[in-house]
Amino acid sequence: MSEYKIRWLEPTNRERQWLRRYTSSDKHKCTSTGSFCNAMFELGEADILYTKDGYIDGGREDRKPPENDPRWPTSCSACGRPFGADDPFQLFGRQVYVCEATGERTTLDKAPVGSCWDAWWISERRKDGPTGCAHMVGPDHRSLVVKLPGNHDWHVDTRARNCTMPDDNEHFCWVRHGHPKDGTLHVDKNGRTCAAGAGSIAVPGFHGFLHHGVLRDC
Ligand SMILES: [Zn+2]
Ligand SMILES: [Zn+2]
Ligand SMILES: [Zn+2]
Known part of the structure; x- marks a missing residue:
């Protein structure tokens, strides 16, 4: 029997960011995951930019480093297949939340x-x-x-x-x-x-x- 206490997470105005390469799935399936090839390099935290409507601005196009930045992943982290020049260079972000009880910071995909x-x-x-x-x-x-x-x-x-x-x-x-x-x-x-x-x-x-x-x- 497992028990988990409910812990409240409050959103912050910060996001964790990654340099992400991937291939679109209609053209190619990763031999390891069956999904698309994917790799992410964690950059750290930054302020969230919001759209006029108050949503998180996911574009980030003008904020990403140039494509020759050596931190961009060069191959899929699951199968090792190298990315092509046409595969997207995406600055990827996830909002940071803080657990009010412990002060612990997390993104929702990693929340306990x-x-x-x-x-x-x-x-x-x-x-x-x-x-x-x-x-x-x-x-x-x-x-x-x-x-x-x-x-x-x-x-x-x-x-x-x-x-x-x-x-x-x-x-x-x-x-x-x-x-x-x-x-x-x-x-x-x-x-x-x-x-x-x-x-x-x-x-x-x-x-x-x-x-x-x-x-x-x-
Ligand atoms: Zn049951
Ligand atoms: Zn119902
Ligand atoms: Zn792959």
Whole structure:
């Protein structure tokens, strides 16, 4: 039996950046991963630039070093195949989050199991609108995500795949109680909900409940 305490992550205005080379998958499949060939060199942290609409500016074209910079990877980190001159040179970034309890900084792909955050790029435009699984925002107008074992992200406020009320937009397939920041977050079927499941979450390799601020397998 494994237990993971819910820990709240707050977004920062910094991003971790990588120099990334890859090949587009329609032309080529990596012999090692079956996906596209890929390699990343970690540069460090930088300020996030935002678009006019408040989203993270993913372009970064004018911020990347020249293509002859020796830090650009030259071959796929999985299969070793060399990149061609036409393969993209991408300055890749991921937002840095800070765990309020420990001060630990992380990106979401590396966040420990039990980490919890607001998918602000979903919730920010829906602060005044309706709530419910079709709107992907919960009762506090956050769009909560919880990190599960196997690096799966559980979008608690979205519609479950086995929802039995697909035409009802306002209910929650997972009903949450408590508060994500103070260790009381609790998810069950006690509220306006459908008949899907018992409030648990199942992903490949994990099935469990989030009760009283603790994620537990069963
Ligand atoms: Zn490869
Ligand atoms: Zn439902
Ligand atoms: Zn189970």
